[in-house]
Amino acid sequence: MIRDHMDDILKCTRCGRCRALCPVNEELGWESTNARGRMLLARALAEGVPPSEAMRTSFYTCLSCAMCTATCPSGAKPDEVVEAARREMVAAGMAPPYYGMVRDNILTTGNPLGERGSRTAWAPAGAKGRSDLIFFAGCLLSYREQKAAQTTFRLLSRFGAKLLEDEQCCGSPLLRLGGEPVTLEHNLKQIRQSGAKTIVTSCAGCFKTLSEAVPDVEVLHVTQFLARKIDDLGLRQLPIKVSYHDPCHLGRCMNVYEEPRTIISKICELREMATSRQDARCCGGGGGVRRGYHDMALAIAGKRLREAPADVDYIVTACPMCNANLGAAGGKVIDICELIELALEPQERVP
Amino acid sequence: MIIEELREIVGHDRVSDDPAELYCYSFDSSYIRGNADYVVRPQTAEEVSRIIKVAAAHHVPIVPRGSASGLTGGSVPVKGGIVIDMGSMNRILEVEVDNLQVLIEPGVIHRALNNELMKRGFFFPPDPGSSDMCTVGGLIANGGSGMHSVKYGTVKDYVLALEVVLPDGEIINTGCKAPKTSSGYDLTRLFVGSEGTLGIITKARLKIHPLPETKAILVATFGRIEDAGRTAVTVLSSGVVPAAMEIMDGSAIDAVQKIDPSLGLPDVEAMLLFEVDGYREAVARQVEKICEICERFGGRAVVAKNKNEEERLWAARRLVGVAITRLNPGKVRVYEAEDIGVPIKQVPFMLKKIQEIGKRHGLPLVTYGHIGDGNLHTGIAIDLKNPDEWKRVHAIKDEIYEAVLELGGTVPAEHGIGVIRGSLMSKAHGGGYEVMKAIKKAIDPDDIMNPGKMGM
Numbered sequence: 001m002i003r004d005h006m007d008d009i010l011k012c013t014r015c016g017r018c019r020a021l022c023p024v025n026e027e028l029g030w031e032s033t034n035a036r037g038r039m040l041l042a043r044a045l046a047e048g049v050p051p052s053e054a055m056r057t058s059f060y061t062c063l064s065c066a067m068c069t070a071t072c073p074s075g076a077k078p079d080e081v082v083e084a085a086r087r088e089m090v091a092a093g094m095a096p097p098y099y100g101m102v103r104d105n106i107l108t109t110g111n112p113l114g115e116r117g118s119r120t121a122w123a124p125a126g127a128k129g130r131s132d133l134i135f136f137a138g139c140l141l142s143y144r145e146q147k148a149a150q151t152t153f154r155l156l157s158r159f160g161a162k163l164l165e166d167e168q169c170c171g172s173p174l175l176r177l178g179g180e181p182v183t184l185e186h187n188l189k190q191i192r193q194s195g196a197k198t199i200v201t202s203c204a205g206c207f208k209t210l211s212e213a214v215p216d217v218e219v220l221h222v223t224q225f226l227a228r229k230i231d232d233l234g235l236r237q238l239p240i241k242v243s244y245h246d247p248c249h250l251g252r253c254m255n256v257y258e259e260p261r262t263i264i265s266k267i268c269e270l271r272e273m274a275t276s277r278q279d280a281r282c283c284g285g286g287g288g289v290r291r292g293y294h295d296m297a298l299a300i301a302g303k304r305l306r307e308a309p310a311d312v313d314y315i316v317t318a319c320p321m322c323n324a325n326l327g328a329a330g331g332k333v334i335d336i337c338e339l340i341e342l343a344l345e346p347q348e349r350v351p
Numbered sequence: 352m353i354i355e356e357l358r359e360i361v362g363h364d365r366v367s368d369d370p371a372e373l374y375c376y377s378f379d380s381s382y383i384r385g386n387a388d389y390v391v392r393p394q395t396a397e398e399v400s401r402i403i404k405v406a407a408a409h410h411v412p413i414v415p416r417g418s419a420s421g422l423t424g425g426s427v428p429v430k431g432g433i434v435i436d437m438g439s440m441n442r443i444l445e446v447e448v449d450n451l452q453v454l455i456e457p458g459v460i461h462r463a464l465n466n467e468l469m470k471r472g473f474f475f476p477p478d479p480g481s482s483d484m485c486t487v488g489g490l491i492a493n494g495g496s497g498m499h500s501v502k503y504g505t506v507k508d509y510v511l512a513l514e515v516v517l518p519d520g521e522i523i524n525t526g527c528k529a530p531k532t533s534s535g536y537d538l539t540r541l542f543v544g545s546e547g548t549l550g551i552i553t554k555a556r557l558k559i560h561p562l563p564e565t566k567a568i569l570v571a572t573f574g575r576i577e578d579a580g581r582t583a584v585t586v587l588s589s590g591v592v593p594a595a596m597e598i599m600d601g602s603a604i605d606a607v608q609k610i611d612p613s614l615g616l617p618d619v620e621a622m623l624l625f626e627v628d629g630y631r632e633a634v635a636r637q638v639e640k641i642c643e644i645c646e647r648f649g650g651r652a653v654v655a656k657n658k659n660e661e662e663r664l665w666a667a668r669r670l671v672g673v674a675i676t677r678l679n680p681g682k683v684r685v686y687e688a689e690d691i692g693v694p695i696k697q698v699p700f701m702l703k704k705i706q707e708i709g710k711r712h713g714l715p716l717v718t719y720g721h722i723g724d725g726n727l728h729t730g731i732a733i734d735l736k737n738p739d740e741w742k743r744v745h746a747i748k749d750e751i752y753e754a755v756l757e758l759g760g761t762v763p764a765e766h767g768i769g770v771i772r773g774s775l776m777s778k779a780h781g782g783g784y785e786v787m788k789a790i791k792k793a794i795d796p797d798d799i800m801n802p803g804k805m806g807m
Contacts, residue, residue, distance in 0.1 A: 010683055010735055014380045015673045016420040016484035020460055029392060029439055030367070031375035031419075040375050054371035073610065073673035074684070 002046045002081075002088045009046060011076040012039040018068035018078060023282050023300050024061050024289075032058040035068035035078045042085045051094040059085045060096050061296070064176055064287035065248040070278055082287075086178025098291050099177045106182055110168035111139040122146035123153060123163060131162035134196040136210060138203035139169050140320035145335065148320065152202050152222055152337040159229065161200065164190040171213065172205035177288050184213055191217060200225045202337065204247035204319035205286075208254055221250055223318050223336060227259035230266055235343040238268045240313040242339065245273065245304065245326065246280035247319035260318050260336055267343040273315075274307035281307060283317075285325030301329035314339065353409055357391050357433070360401045365392045365439075376416070376434045381686050383424025383770045387414070387434040394439050396514060396522050396553035403551070403799075404520035406433050412802050413518075415547040417458060417486030421493065422686040423769025425546050429803040435551065437488055443467055444554070450528065452511060453559050457488020457552050473559045476503035479765070480669040488552050493767035494544025498595045498668070499626070501587075501723030503560065505765065507543045514554035515542055518795040528556065541790070546767055547801035549794045566594065566628035567638050568661045571645040571652035572619040576600055576706070576718075579621035580699030582648045583722045586625075587695060589644060591637050595626040596723030597668055600702075603719040603730070606674040607667040614663060623650070623722070624668060668719075675717050675730040682732035685741075687771065688748035691755045692764030695725045701758065705729055708750045712743045726764040773806030 018035035019025055025034035032041060032054055041058050045051065059082055068078040089095050105114035119142045120127060135156045141149040153161065167190065171181025191199065191214060198218045201207040211219040226233065244264055250256045257277045264270045275281050284290070284300025305326060308315050314334040317323045327333045341349050357366040367373070367390045376387045388411070393399045406413045412432025419426045428434050441458035448471055455464060461475075461482045468474050478497035479485055485495075491513075496505035512526030525538040542549060573579040579598055586593065599607065599622045608616055616622065623645070627637040638654060645652040655661045667674075675684040693701045702718060705727070709716030717730035729751065733740035752762050752775060762775055776784050784806075791798075791807055798807070 007681065011676055013673055013676060013684055013686075014378050014419070015481065016380065016418045017670075017673070019418060020462070020484040029436075030372060031390075031436070032369075032372045037375040040378060041371055044371065044374050049371075049374070052369070052371050054367075054369040058371065058375075073670040074676040075609075075674075 002042055002084050005042065005081050005084045006046050008076055009039055009043045009081055011074045012036065012078070013074050014040070015073060017071055017073060021067050021071055023065065023067070023284065023303070024063060024296070027296050027299055028061065033061050038062060038082050038085070039076065039078050042081045045085055045088055051089055051092045056089060056094055056096060059089060060288060060292055062287050063248070063282045063284065063289050063300070065282035066252045067282070070252045083176065083178065088178075090178040095178060096292055098288070099179065102173050102177060102291070103179055103182070106169045106174060110183060111143065112169055112173040113139060113143055115143045119143070119167060120163060122149045127153065127163045128165050129162040130195045131160055132195065132197040133159055133161045134191065134194050134199045135161045135163055136167060136170065136199050136201045136206055137163065138201060138206040138320065140324065141202055145320045145323065148202070148335040148338055151335075151341045155226065155233070155337060155340060156200055156222070158232075162194065164194055166190055170206040170209045172209040173288070175209060176205075176286075181209070181213070188214065198225070202320065204250035205321060208249040211254065221254070221256055221259070221318065223259040223263060224256060226340065227262045230262060233340065234345060234348065235266050235340065236345065238343055241269045241271055241311060242314045242316050243271050243273050243308040243312045244276070244316045245283060245322055246277055247317065247322045248280070248282050248286055250318055251280055252278055260316070263336060263340065264316055267339060271309045271312055273309070283322040283325045284329075285321045290321070290325050297325055298329045301325045301331070305329055305331045353405060353411065353433070354389060356405045357389060357402060360405070361391055361393055361398055366390070376436070377427065379419040379421045379424060379426050381422050381424045381427070381769065381771055383427045383429065385428040386431055387428040388431050390434045390436055392436045392439045396516060399435065399516045399551055399553055400520045400522050402433065402435060403516055403518065406799055407519060407797065410797060410799065413551070413799055414801050415492070415551045417489030418460070418484050420481045420485045421489065421769060422689060422766050423771045425493065425767050425769035425801075425804055426489070427770065429770055437486065437551070440553065441486070446471065448473055448559070451530070451559055452528065452556055454554060454556050455487055456554060457491070458486050461485050461487055461490060468559055469562065472562050474562055475509065475557060476560050477506040477509060480672055482669060487555065487557075491543055491552060491555055492546055494765070495767070496765045498597060498721055500721060501596055502592050502594045507540055509558045510539055510543050510555060511558055512556040513539055513542055513552050515550040515552055517550045518797070518800045522553070526556065530558070544767070546769065546804050548791060548804055548807060549800060563594075563628035565631050565634055566626055567634050568655040568664055569625040569638060569641055569652050570616070570655065570664065571623040571625065571641070571650045572617050573621045573623070573648070573650045574619060575649075576621040576702050577699045578648045578650060579623050580702050580722070582623060582645055582650055583698060584695055585644050585648070586641055587723065589640060591627070591640050593625050593637070593641070593723060594628040595624070596721070597624040597719065598622070598722040598727070599624070599668070599671065599719040600717065602678060602715060602717040603671050606671050606678055606717065609677040610667045610670055610674050611663055614667060624664065671719055672728060672730060675732050678717070679732055681734055683735050684730055684732045685735070685744060687731065687744050688751040689728050689730065690726070690763035690766035691729075691751060691760060692724070692726045693755055693758045693760035697758045697760070698722055698725055698727070701727060701754065704754050705751060708747055712747050714740065714743050714747060716747070724764075725760070768805045770803060773804065776806035
């Protein structure tokens with residue numbers, strides 16, 4: 001219930017700092033579509049004002065980039081309040097139409113994309129099975145970025161990684177949109193059966209969600225796992241320059257900043273973007289915005305791309321959502337595992 | 352229909368009368384609330400002019416608004432009407448470094464302006480703690496200043512010229528591009544600090560300053576808050592002109608630590624934060640002198656180790672006002688009696704007085720501010736749902752204001768009057784307030800410009 005968040009809502013002194021830093025505010029400009037306005041409308045909801053169309057736009061244009069939470073001088077957490085407000089909108093039947101579509105897709109196909117084909121069509125034979133180390137591939141890699149899936153799995157296989165017998169959506173898309181993670185129980189059961197001690201994800205959204213939801217198992221992002229194994233990877237130096245985009249759910253939300261940089265610096269020259277680490281601007285695709293407000297997602301991605309130094313060969317990302325959105329806006333983007341693969345001896349690469 | 356007329360001017364997607372949108376425009380950072388009838392987001396002075404003509408024709412209030420980071424209800428539509436959100440007019444139009452000036456639209460965020468100027472080796476010195484969020488237009492309309500005003504002055508010292516839309520829709524220009532003028536009444540300064548009650552600023556030409564060669568930040572700690580006050584007064588009378596001289600009491604230091612624990616500030620009753628800038632030799636000399644004076648009053652001064660520490664100290668200081676909310680779980684900072692100015696010599700007395708008043712009412716007051724220009728801020732955090740605590744807040748405010756006016760001081764020093772201090776105007780200005788009202792009547796006879804503000 002949004003009322004349970006009232007203390008957090010009241011922490012907001014409406015100083016406007018989040019408003020100035022909210023990427024959506026730059027695009028839309030209305031008070032209702034920035035972090036401070038969302039806190040106000042959450043307050044209105046909690047005070048009993050009925051959900052409305054404008055509230056829907058307000059809450060569902062949030063990127064869940066957590067810039068507001070990271071910078072709030074009062075210590076309020078607008079990103080969590082927005083998720084609670086979205087749950088209220090779902091309960092009131094006021095969620096946007098794509099919420100229902102995502103939910104139906106997940107219920108019927110196990111992924112938000114509605115893909116009915118095999119989730120592991122990209123995987124080599126014998127990829128599934130019991131192991132201490134499980135690669136949770138995620139929906140985007142499984143269906144949209146299959147080359148990255150192969151590359152990542154091949155790297156992890158060196159350390160004995162397997163796939164779950166029947167992986168389904170991690171739950172992030174529904175949680176972010178205000179729903180319940182309907183596939184979580186299924187995945188937890190799979191994880192228990194796999195004997196996993198460590199789960200590695202490649203997607204920042206899966207990483208955040210599973211880190212919060214899976215008990216008694218170490219959940220790592222692939223950059224964390226591979227940074228630990230950096231000396232075993234056999235990386236060559238490449239004569240290229242790259243920049244690195246910090247995914248919000250990996251950086252600001254989970255504080256993983258160093259490991260991707262450790263890996264990249266081992267391979268080539270890293271030049272930071274104009275904003276980086278906790279100050280990094282969002283790619284524009286998070287929080288369901290890429291699905292619901294595609295043009296705005298691309299406009300924000302365009303701004304992010306302009307923050308990269310002009311002379312870099314690639315912008316490296318560590319999240320398939322960031323990869324897709326920055327790529328759609330015209331960026332020369334590469335997944336960090338694909339960069340690693342470029343640095344491997346040719347015989348080590350995915351054929 | 353007013354909504355149709357507004358749409359005609361700015362287009363459908365820049366006007367709203369949606370209740371949820373209006374709700375968001377019913378607040379600023381104070382506890383004052385209002386109810387707007389319409390919100391409109393113009394992009395040019397001509398659009399502002401046409402909107403005002405609509406308001407005048409319908410006798411509807413006009414409430415200009417920047418970032419609504421104000422602390423007084425100044426941009427809250429307490430009498431309804433049309434809120435004009437100036438955020439879309441946020442361009443930096445000309446940077447003329449040779450003429451030491453810049454031409455801006457009012458919606459530009461203060462930090463964005465300085466980021467742009469710094470690329471060229473310049474800066475706009477008035478720097479409020481709200482630099483990250485406030486608009487320069489709001490800063491001008493409130494007659495604001497900030498941490499560097501002890502050396503560099505307040506915003507009114509930097510406004511060369513303004514473009515203003517009057518309450519009948521006429522667009523006028525005040526001032527000129529020359530660095531000084533003695534031509535006629537100073538209309539520019541009339542609009543600075545007028546809080547949107549006389550017209551809407553649509554362009555501002557501002558003086559800018561070259562960045563100093565170097566600067567140094569000193570942190571001086573004291574066992575007794577009045578010793579910090581005496582140190583500050585002595586530093587100023589010694590001939591040192593610090594670029595900034597800030598005071599924080601023990602609880603403000605706690606709040607700063609909450610923002611950035613790695614600063615490792617000591618647990619003391621008071622702290623002074625000095626900045627000195629200029630040529631290297633002069634900075635070194637001033638640092639020496641300040642250290643000597645701090646020691647004389649039992650303080651201990653340390654120079655910030657590097658640029659990173661300097662920046663972190665300032666960042667934490669800028670946000671201390673809001674961070675007071677973090678000191679006690681369940682309590683939220685409210686803005687009342689938060690901005691006072693007293694003669695510099697009376698600062699130590701006032702610091703002690705503030706502590707006494709807070710103690711007597713059983714609400715601890717966090718004190719910090721720009722001690723170098725006699726400007727103190729007090730912060731109170733309360734349980735917003737407790738009416739007794741609200742009552743005590745108002746009693747504290749009355750006593751602090753009374754003490755300030757007795758000392759020949761000012762309420763406020765930089766945050767403006769808005770709604771919350773309107774009732775003080777007559778007492779503070781006497782016959783002068785009647786002149787202000789006459790000016791208001793002459794320029795805005797129908798009282799459509801931001802009504803209910805400045806006690807009018």
